[in-house]
Amino acid sequence: MKSVELVNVSFTYPNGFKAVENVSMVINKGENVAIIGQNGAGKTTTVKMMNGLLRPTEGAIFINEENTKSFTTAQISKKVGYVFQNPGDQLFNKTVYDEIAFALRANKVGEKEIEKRVTEAAELCHVREFLDHNPYDLPFSLRKFVTIAIVVANNCDILVLDEPTAGQDLLEKKWLEEIIEKLNSDGKTIITITHDMDFVIRNFKRVLVMANKRLIKDGTPHEVFSDEETLKKANLKKAYHIPTCKYFRFRKRNNNNRRIYE
Amino acid sequence: MTLLELKNVGFRYQLSKEPCLRRINLKVEEGEFVGITGRNGVGKTTLCNIIRRIIPEFIDGELRGEILYKGKPLSSYSRGELAKEIGFVFQNPFVQISGIKKTVYEEIGYSLENLGVERSEIKRRIDEIMNLLKIEHLKDKHPKKLSGGQSQLVALASVLIMKPRLLLVDEPTSQLDPVGTEMVFEALKIVKGTDTTVILVEHKVDLISEYVNRVVVLNEGMVVCDGPNNEVFSNLEIENYGVEVPSVTKLAYELKSKGYPIENIPTNLKDAEIEFRKVLKI
Amino acid sequence: MAYLVILPLCILAAAVDKQFFSYVKKLLVSLLIIVLVMFFVQFLLDESTSAVYYDFGFFKITEAGLAAGLRKTKLIVAIVSTLILFFSTTDLEDLMIALQAMNVSHVATFVMMSTMQMIPEMISKSKTIMAAQQARGIETEGNLLLRAKAFFPSLGPLIISVVTEIEDKTITLEVRGFSTENKKTTLKDLSKRPMDRALEIGALVVFVVLLIWRFVI
Numbered sequence: 001m002k003s004v005e006l007v008n009v010s011f012t013y014p015n016g017f018k019a020v021e022n023v024s025m026v027i028n029k030g031e032n033v034a035i036i037g038q039n040g041a042g043k044t045t046t047v048k049m050m051n052g053l054l055r056p057t058e059g060a061i062f063i064n065e066e067n068t069k070s071f072t073t074a075q076i077s078k079k080v081g082y083v084f085q086n087p088g089d090q091l092f093n094k095t096v097y098d099e100i101a102f103a104l105r106a107n108k109v110g111e112k113e114i115e116k117r118v119t120e121a122a123e124l125c126h127v128r129e130f131l132d133h134n135p136y137d138l139p140f141s142l143r144k145f146v147t148i149a150i151v152v153a154n155n156c157d158i159l160v161l162d163e164p165t166a167g168q169d170l171l172e173k174k175w176l177e178e179i180i181e182k183l184n185s186d187g188k189t190i191i192t193i194t195h196d197m198d199f200v201i202r203n204f205k206r207v208l209v210m211a212n213k214r215l216i217k218d219g220t221p222h223e224v225f226s227d228e229e230t231l232k233k234a235n236l237k238k239a240y241h242i243p244t245c246k247y248f249r250f251r252k253r254n255n256n257n258r259r260i261y262e
Numbered sequence: 263m264t265l266l267e268l269k270n271v272g273f274r275y276q277l278s279k280e281p282c283l284r285r286i287n288l289k290v291e292e293g294e295f296v297g298i299t300g301r302n303g304v305g306k307t308t309l310c311n312i313i314r315r316i317i318p319e320f321i322d323g324e325l326r327g328e329i330l331y332k333g334k335p336l337s338s339y340s341r342g343e344l345a346k347e348i349g350f351v352f353q354n355p356f357v358q359i360s361g362i363k364k365t366v367y368e369e370i371g372y373s374l375e376n377l378g379v380e381r382s383e384i385k386r387r388i389d390e391i392m393n394l395l396k397i398e399h400l401k402d403k404h405p406k407k408l409s410g411g412q413s414q415l416v417a418l419a420s421v422l423i424m425k426p427r428l429l430l431v432d433e434p435t436s437q438l439d440p441v442g443t444e445m446v447f448e449a450l451k452i453v454k455g456t457d458t459t460v461i462l463v464e465h466k467v468d469l470i471s472e473y474v475n476r477v478v479v480l481n482e483g484m485v486v487c488d489g490p491n492n493e494v495f496s497n498l499e500i501e502n503y504g505v506e507v508p509s510v511t512k513l514a515y516e517l518k519s520k521g522y523p524i525e526n527i528p529t530n531l532k533d534a535e536i537e538f539r540k541v542l543k544i
Numbered sequence: 545m546a547y548l549v550i551l552p553l554c555i556l557a558a559a560v561d562k563q564f565f566s567y568v569k570k571l572l573v574s575l576l577i578i579v580l581v582m583f584f585v586q587f588l589l590d591e592s593t594s595a596v597y598y599d600f601g602f603f604k605i606t607e608a609g610l611a612a613g614l615r616k617t618k619l620i621v622a623i624v625s626t627l628i629l630f631f632s633t634t635d636l637e638d639l640m641i642a643l644q645a646m647n648v649s650h651v652a653t654f655v656m657m658s659t660m661q662m663i664p665e666m667i668s669k670s671k672t673i674m675a676a677q678q679a680r681g682i683e684t685e686g687n688l689l690l691r692a693k694a695f696f697p698s699l700g701p702l703i704i705s706v707v708t709e710i711e712d713k714t715i716t717l718e719v720r721g722f723s724t725e726n727k728k729t730t731l732k733d734l735s736k737r738p739m740d741r742a743l744e745i746g747a748l749v750v751f752v753v754l755l756i757w758r759f760v761i
Contacts, residue, residue: 074678421719
């Protein structure tokens with residue numbers, strides 16, 4: 001089944017600025033994809049359309065093969081969980097437990113079921129020991145994990161993670177990898193926006209590259225990072241030579257190593 | 263001359279049961295470019311706040327130990343003197359603008375207005391710093407309309423214009439995209455060429471290993487590693503402290519384990535290129 | 545007096561500053577309802593039967609009522625129109641510089657300026673927060689009750705983010721030498737030109753004349 005499908009989607013802001021131009025893509029159930037590209041390429045706008053926060057000005061978006069235009073944002077959000085870059089935009093409850101339970105309570109889920117889901121989500125996201133803490137007592141990086149726990153508890157089929165790796169250290173990135181792996185093995189579709197190419201190479205088999213409002217490449221990390229032209233267009237070349245080289249290590253391509261150093 | 267010295271410094275936040283910093287001993291000589299790294303929550307930002315005296319001035323808690331700046335206790339400096347001596351650039355690019363100026367030009371000059379510098383001198387120094395950091399093109403832009411990387415450059419300029427002896431930079435790129443990150447590191451390279459002493463806190467090990475001479479690793483409130491760049495970063499044990507070694511170093515170890523005769527484990531690109539060319543015979 | 549002199553003068557000044565339409569709009573928004581209500585009250589209270597312009601049955605527009613209405617509203621019209629004119633035509637930054645020159649604390653001027661800045665920021669921040677809460681399944685579109693329920697989850701993060709930003713801002717200012725003890729200088733040159741001096745003296749003279757007229761003559 002197609003989890004997310006975009007058909008000739010464009011988005012123009014009310015002030016006339018076109019942020020996304022004619023993007024089409026299909027992401028199937030259970031896939032794990034990364035979306036990369038410079039800031040301003042249209043990544044965030046594109047994924048915001050997947051969960052209904054923004055509506056395409058042209059084209060159509062299908063979630064679980066249903067057109068999004070017949071649903072409100074909150075309705076779509078039950079299927080597509082979006083983890084924002086800034087946890088401060090969402091957290092306001094007294095305890096982490098209440099925070100994760102909030103939407104569940106608002107949707108009249110029973111307390112027992114809530115307890116089960118919250119503890120499981122918190123366990124997965126390494127915040128179980130902080131359930132009775134105030135979210136703002138936690139460091140920024142852990143607050144991010146709380147927001148991930150929120151969408152996990154909501155049992156969404158599709159998860160969109162917007163820059164989950166920003167500001168995270170080595171251990172926390174490992175936790176993220178574990179979370180993505182577990183959710184993926186549960187059959188969830190996961191879409192991650194990230195700038196951390198190391199993270200991309202280690203965890204994703206499919207990479208979508210956006211540049212200048214368009215989708216310019218869709219392939220495996222190997223295909224993407226060995227395509228000079230794509231790298232140039234997306235302005236990725238200079239910044240990613242180091243992890244690229246690291247990737248090639250696995251292929252023992254000495255010539256490529258040299259080329260990349262230059 | 264020893265610019266900064268921390269002796270047995272410890273700190274516990276007001277509402278915390280456990281101390282954040284236990285026993286920090288650190289000496290920074292003038293002209294050094296020191297990198298500080300470690301896991302999240304280990305106390306790197308707290309340390310910066312202590313050096314700039316934000317703790318205890320604005321943040322409550324129990325501070326122990328001695329902090330000496332230019333040989334004198336940090337507490338003996340007036341707020342104005344400290345603002346002139348120690349500059350601070352921190353993580354969030356968007357809160358470091360004053361919010362009351364309409365152009366980047368005026369924004370950068372704001373610090374000097376506060377210091378009571380004469381008008382023509384302010385103008386001269388703004389031009390000078392914009393030239394140094396290559397941000398003349400941002401001159402007339404509104405400070406709120408800048409990208410993350412641009413904001414950090416403006417923040418850096420606004421602080422450097424006061425000509426501080428010591429510059430603290432706390433994870434300036436953690437919220438930035440690669441383009442912004444590169445902008446900031448290019449700017450830091452330029453700063454390295456001046457005689458400002460710099461303490462840079464960062465996670466991006468690949469990048470700091472390109473710029474710093476000395477690396478300090480913090481773990482559980484203490485300094486666990488402190489030495490030259492190539493020594494600390496080539497030591498795989500730092501991974502126990504949650505710190506990655508640079509990619510080129512990992513590559514070197516991997517090649518070594520596959521039988522290639524790597525002699526000197528490189529920690530930056532230049533050394534890596536030399537070593538790898540030699541070993542791979544290209 | 546207010547209507548005859550001050551109001552037209554203010555509108556003229558706004559026109560000179562190229563703000564005719566926006567000024568009139570601001571005036572209408574702030575004054576219209578109050579003025580109409582006060583006139584209406586006067587019409588209701590006035591029981592005269594002579595010089596009636598129009599009779600609606602339960603209230604009449606009479607000359608006496610009009611005169612009373614004018615009397616009651618002249619003060620508020622004079623004050624509000626001049627205040628709005630002042631804030632519309634004065635660049636906030638210039639005002640701050642002038643106040644600082646008069647030894648008003650730089651902390652006070654900063655607070656005033658940054659508060660003005662905060663309002664549009666808070667509006668856009670609250671939109672982001674609403675979107676973030678929608679994304680976790682909190683319904684914000686729909687009937688009034690639904691939207692009222694969404695109010696609280698949007699308010700919390702807003703207040704917290706404002707407070708956090710204030711904390712960060714304080715540190716930023718400290719780093720920029722905000723608390724240094726010396727006298728501050730300004731990049732912008734706001735010295736008084738001869739025209740300013742002339743206006744100052746002229747205004748003082750007019751004021752004294754009016755005082756004399758009011759209380760003596």
